[in-house]
Amino acid sequence: MKFTFLGTGGAFDTAYGNSAALVEFKGKTILLDCGFTVYPTLRQYELTRSIQYILITHLHNDHTGSLANILLHCHYFNTNCRPVILYPDDDFRDELYEFLRLQIQKPEKYADFMPLSELPGITALDTFGLHAERLQTYAYIFEENGERRVYSGDLGQPDILFASLRGMPPKATTIFHDITFSEENAGHTYYKKLIPLLQEYHIFGYHCDPTKNPEDNPLPLVYHQPELMLSSLVQEAVH
Numbered sequence: 027m028k029f030t031f032l033g034t035g036g037a038f039d040t041a042y043g044n045s046a047a048l049v050e051f052k053g054k055t056i057l058l059d060c061g062f063t064v065y066p067t068l069r070q071y072e073l074t075r076s077i078q079y080i081l082i083t084h085l086h087n088d089h090t091g092s093l094a095n096i097l098l099h100c101h102y103f104n105t106n107c108r109p110v111i112l113y114p115d116d117d118f119r120d121e122l123y124e125f126l127r128l129q130i131q132k133p134e135k136y137a138d139f140m141p142l143s144e145l146p147g148i149t150a151l152d153t154f155g156l157h158a159e160r161l162q163t164y165a166y167i168f169e170e171n172g173e174r175r176v177y178s179g180d181l182g183q184p185d186i187l188f189a190s191l192r193g194m195p196p197k198a199t200t201i202f203h204d205i206t207f208s209e210e211n212a213g214h215t216y217y218k219k220l221i222p223l224l225q226e227y228h229i230f231g232y233h234c235d236p237t238k239n240p241e242d243n244p245l246p247l248v249y250h251q252p253e254l255m256l257s258s259l260v261q262e263a264v265h
Contacts (some may be wrong), residue, residue, distance in 0.1 A: 027170040029058075029177075031203065032067050032256055034232045034249045036214075042249060043067060044088045045204070045233045047177070051168055052147060054078050058166070058177060062091025065099070066143070069261050071192055071256065075104045079145070080137075081112045081180030084163040094129040097136040112142045114150035114164055121162065128231055151190055156182050169197070176201040180233065184215045188223060194215035202248060204233035207240055217243050228255070 028050040033043020044061025056079040057064075068074045074096065083089055100107040113119035119139055126133035133139075142150055149167040157163045157180040165187050168175045174197045177203055178187060181204060181218050191199060206214035221244060232248040239247060 027168060027173055027175060029175060029254060030256055031232065031248050031254055032064055033061070034247070034255075035235060036233050037061075037086070039235045042235065044091070046089075047202075048073070048076070049168065052145075052170055054145075055081065056081050056112075059083055059089045059097070060092040060096060061088040065092035065095040065177075067256070068092075068096065069099070074099050075107055077107070077109050078168045079110045079112055079140075081142070081148075081166065082122065083166070083177070084157065085121060086158075086180070089180075090125065094126060097126070097133070098130065101136045108136070108138060110140050112140055112145060112148075114142050114152070118162055118164075119225070128189060130259075145203055151187060153179065153181055153186060156186065162221075167191075167194075172197060174199040176203075177205040178215070180204050180213060181215055182212050184219055184223075191227070198228075200228045200230070202230050202232055205236065207238050220245055227249035 030048045032046045034045055035042030040063060044063045046059040046061055046064045049056040049058050055076050057077045058081050060080065096108060098110055108192065111122060113122060123133055129135060142148055147169050151165040153163045153165055163179050165178045165181060176199065181187060203220060204214050205217045207217060209216050214233060217231060223229060224244065229245055230248045231245045236247050236249040
């Protein structure tokens, strides 16, 4: 299992790209979120053809702004490329379908829809209302070969995620958690809330501007981990 981040910034941190990742999981490639900077990045590095599945945390533009473009590109330019959109429940599938219908009229022409339960090893954690009022959001937990990796999505309060993890069998766990350096930002987790949890988990912060990282922050940022960034995938391809 491998996460390769295409971007680690928030909605307005365009210099660092919208937070999204390519996940190599059980021999499949999953695009995890696809904000408005993701499609240009995939085109730049010729990665559109590699996408087999798409998994979305929520419908904000910095997490879905490239979705229609990617489906159209795969349909018209990549032979035998038809991504499968995974959905945690029927209500979210309907939201995704309507979101796409307004842009491409007939989403089923460009993608298949499949329940997440048909790809064992990924658990969706319902975080409704914990990023923005009345907004459906999800965190995702990936498990493969004794390893557990977690992607928080956008989460203002981390308690529900860590309570869920403590209820699972012990396992080496790496968490990619959205963070904010402003305590007034209720839509993301204030970094100081995660510091006590470093004793239990490997936690990396993302969805932030790394230049604003406070000196007292011990949480490593994904942006500063070359092995987690797209540059590592490009180097592997070259060699």
